Amino acid sequence: xxxxxxxxxxxxxxxxxxxxxxxxxxxxxxxxxxxxxxxxxxxxxxxxxxxxxxxxxxxxxxxxxxxxxxxxxxxxxxxxxxxxxxxxxxxxxxxxxxxxxxxxxxxxxxxxxxxxxxxxxxxxxxxxxxxxxxxxxxxxxxxxxxxxxxxxxxxxxxxxxxxxxxxxxxxxxxxxxxxxxxxxxxxxxxxxxxxxxxxxxxxxxxxxxxxxxxxxxxxxxxxxxxxxxxxxxxxxxxxxxxxxxxxxxxxxxxxxxxxxxxxxxxxxxxxxxxxxxxxxxxxxxxxxxxxxxxxxxxxxxxxxxxxxxxxxxxxxxxxxxxxxxxxxxxxxxxxxxxxxxxxxxxxxxxxxxxxxxxxxxxxxxxxxxxxxxxxxxxxxxxxxxxxxxxxxxxxxxxxxxxxxxxxxxxxxxxxxxxxxxxxxxxxxxxxxxxxxxxxxxxxxxxxxxxxxxxxxxxxxxxxxxxxxxxxxxxxxxxxx
Amino acid sequence: xxxxxxxxxxxxxxxxxxxxxxxxxxxxxxxxxxxxxxxxxxxxxxxxxxxxxxxxxxxxxxxxxxxxxxxxxxxxxxxxxxxxxxxxxxxxxxxxxxxxxxxxxxxxxxxxxxxxxxxxxxxxxxxxxxxxxxxxxxxxxxxxxxxxxxxxxxxxxxxxxxxxxxxxxxxxxxxxxxxxxxxxxxxxxxx
Numbered sequence: 001x002x003x004x005x006x007x008x009x010x011x012x013x014x015x016x017x018x019x020x021x022x023x024x025x026x027x028x029x030x031x032x033x034x035x036x037x038x039x040x041x042x043x044x045x046x047x048x049x050x051x052x053x054x055x056x057x058x059x060x061x062x063x064x065x066x067x068x069x070x071x072x073x074x075x076x077x078x079x080x081x082x083x084x085x086x087x088x089x090x091x092x093x094x095x096x097x098x099x100x101x102x103x104x105x106x107x108x109x110x111x112x113x114x115x116x117x118x119x120x121x122x123x124x125x126x127x128x129x130x131x132x133x134x135x136x137x138x139x140x141x142x143x144x145x146x147x148x149x150x151x152x153x154x155x156x157x158x159x160x161x162x163x164x165x166x167x168x169x170x171x172x173x174x175x176x177x178x179x180x181x182x183x184x185x186x187x188x189x190x191x192x193x194x195x196x197x198x199x200x201x202x203x204x205x206x207x208x209x210x211x212x213x214x215x216x217x218x219x220x221x222x223x224x225x226x227x228x229x230x231x232x233x234x235x236x237x238x239x240x241x242x243x244x245x246x247x248x249x250x251x252x253x254x255x256x257x258x259x260x261x262x263x264x265x266x267x268x269x270x271x272x273x274x275x276x277x278x279x280x281x282x283x284x285x286x287x288x289x290x291x292x293x294x295x296x297x298x299x300x301x302x303x304x305x306x307x308x309x310x311x312x313x314x315x316x317x318x319x320x321x322x323x324x325x326x327x328x329x330x331x332x333x334x335x336x337x338x339x340x341x342x343x344x345x346x347x348x349x350x351x352x353x354x355x356x357x358x359x360x361x362x363x364x365x366x367x368x369x370x371x372x373x374x375x376x377x378x379x380x381x382x383x384x385x386x387x388x389x390x391x392x393x394x395x396x397x398x399x400x401x402x403x404x405x406x407x408x409x410x411x412x413x414x415x416x417x418x419x420x421x422x423x424x425x426x427x428x429x430x431x432x433x434x435x436x437x438x439x440x441x442x443x444x445x446x447x448x449x450x451x452x453x454x455x456x457x458x459x460x461x462x463x464x465x466x467x468x469x470x471x472x473x474x475x476x477x478x479x480x
Numbered sequence: 481x482x483x484x485x486x487x488x489x490x491x492x493x494x495x496x497x498x499x500x501x502x503x504x505x506x507x508x509x510x511x512x513x514x515x516x517x518x519x520x521x522x523x524x525x526x527x528x529x530x531x532x533x534x535x536x537x538x539x540x541x542x543x544x545x546x547x548x549x550x551x552x553x554x555x556x557x558x559x560x561x562x563x564x565x566x567x568x569x570x571x572x573x574x575x576x577x578x579x580x581x582x583x584x585x586x587x588x589x590x591x592x593x594x595x596x597x598x599x600x601x602x603x604x605x606x607x608x609x610x611x612x613x614x615x616x617x618x619x620x621x622x623x624x625x626x627x628x629x630x631x632x633x634x635x636x637x638x639x640x641x642x643x644x645x646x647x648x649x650x651x652x653x654x655x656x657x658x659x660x661x662x663x664x665x666x667x668x669x670x671x
Contacts (some may be wrong), residue, residue, distance in 0.1 A: 429541030447633045461653045467556040469652040
């Protein structure tokens with residue numbers, strides 16, 4: 001099996017790899033197949049503090065908008081906070097998360113973020129380009145068929161609606177039901193929120209090369225699942241080692257934007273003209289059918305596997321109008337509009353799942369007048385909330401005037417003891433982390449019941465019999 | 481009633497004097513609190529037998545020591561055991577002076593602190609004293625409370641047993657089919 005194909009290069013190809021350092025990510029070695037995790041042209045290694053003086057913050061200016069995607073975080077126990085190694089590391093990881101968000105959401109045509117032709121400089125993003133990321137539904141195909149990179153799959157039911165620039169979102173249970181089947185999320189217009197999962201090419205290639213895209217392939221795979229890691233380049237080594245991006249997976253959440261009714265709101269969201277495909281039974285009650293909607297991005301998860309964080313680094317962002325937090329509700333400091341909260345409904349039960357049945361109809365409109373009344377439950381330490389708020393203020397300032405100023409980082413979960421031999425989750429910090437659109441009903445601070453990226457994903461398995469750990473991703477359990 | 485510690489006195493003094501002298505006294509309160517915490521961790525390591533760096537690592541996302549400190553500091557003898565620890569020539573001497581102290585309030589508070597670290601539960605010192613009396617109540621010895629959900633998951637007795645508490649585990653699927661890591665990995669080098 002070619003689980004470590006990126007390492008399986010002989011002396012003859014080392015020089016080729018070094019020669020390629022600085023060229024495009026898709027370059028091939030001069031002999032043998034392309035590595036799963038090839039060298040990348042550039043890794044963004046910007047730290048959160050001045051490398052010459054860790055007590056000074058690195059300036060957050062427009063220059064960061066074109067600084068690129070980090071291959072791994074650059075963090076330090078020394079920083080702006082005296083005698084607080086945990087706080088300094090947290091800030092470093094949160095800074096990395098913002099750089100990642102900017103890089104991923106930059107226009108796929110190479111322009112600077114916020115300089116697209118849409119409202120607020122919006123544009124199709126790097127991660128929406130099939131050159132860079134692949135949706136889960138196009139990897140785990142019916143019958144366990146072998147997927148291919150970059151091909152656009154248009155279901156038959158969607159062909160009549162298809163056109164340039166349209167995004168295709170396939171409705172499986174994961175597209176509307178929150179983790180552990182805790183229920184759908186219904187916005188204040190009565191529409192289902194939709195979710196999608198995507199992966200980058202190194203992650204896809206690992207799945208492809210090891211046959212993990214099918215149940216049968218997973219049954220044959222008797223090694224440990226170990227997705228490729230992101231690594232920064234090191235020119236002090238002999239020979240110098242190139243940067244590698246590693247596996248990245250995304251989970252996005254969307255709300256329906258009505259072009260008429262929501263026209264004043266639309267400019268506050270990154271939007272996508274989307275063809276939503278309902279495959280029909282047994283996957284959805286509705287369908288087979290396809291509808292067209294404008295979707296607005298409301299939540300954005302990034303999971304990035306890196307050398308120093310084999311438990312992955314978990315970043316999560318939300319659109320700023322999603323929900324109030326519990327402190328603001330208690331103090332009656334509310335905005336007039338939220339995506340998932342009605343400020344006028346003082347007695348609406350909060351954070352409650354909708355009444356059953358849950359399967360969405362093809363209209364995506366919830367069949368009763370139920371609307372999710374969601375409040376953010378703050379389970380983050382106060383010092384993390386303050387530090388993230390400060391970073392959000394500065395990064396949103398350099399995105400001002402663009403649609404992207406309407407997004408904020410919640411925080412980043414990372415392993416504080418990645419090499420621990422007694423805690424495979426690596427003692428994550430912060431202990432709990434939830435996105436109100438993606439883990440709506442599991443917010444809180446109860447061990448194993450409340451949302452923690454690593455605690456939850458650490459339980460993910462393959463469909464091998466007997467089951468084996470799947471390296472912190474539930475993607476493999478979707479194979480057919 | 482809040483136990484009087486140097487930290488509390490300084491905090492109160494800082495609060496009342498703030499308008500007169502501004503925030504200059506607040507760092508003193510923070511320094512006193514840090515010193516008290518360090519003494520608590522030093523004593524805890526000595527009486528539990530677990531390395532202080534493992535009990536309270538420098539980068540500590542759960543920071544359970546703060547919860548145990550808080551509950552222990554509600555006891556009137558808390559100041560005294562911090563003073564004993566500060567005045568002792570080394571941690572082993574501090575442990576001996578606390579655990580074998582002629583004052584029952586001190587020695588049983590030491591035992592309560594051990595049980596907090598090991599079980600995540602608070603057994604009041606007077607409860608423990610009663611079970612060590614000539615006419616003890618019938619068992620079981622119930623704790624006063626589970627200190628918190630986090631404390632339940634962080635009990636050292638599970639780690640000494642190289643396992644995990646009921647209903648909570650950080651281990652990945654299939655771990656039960658393999659041997660656990662050695663004890664040294666859980667609690668550091670031990671006698």
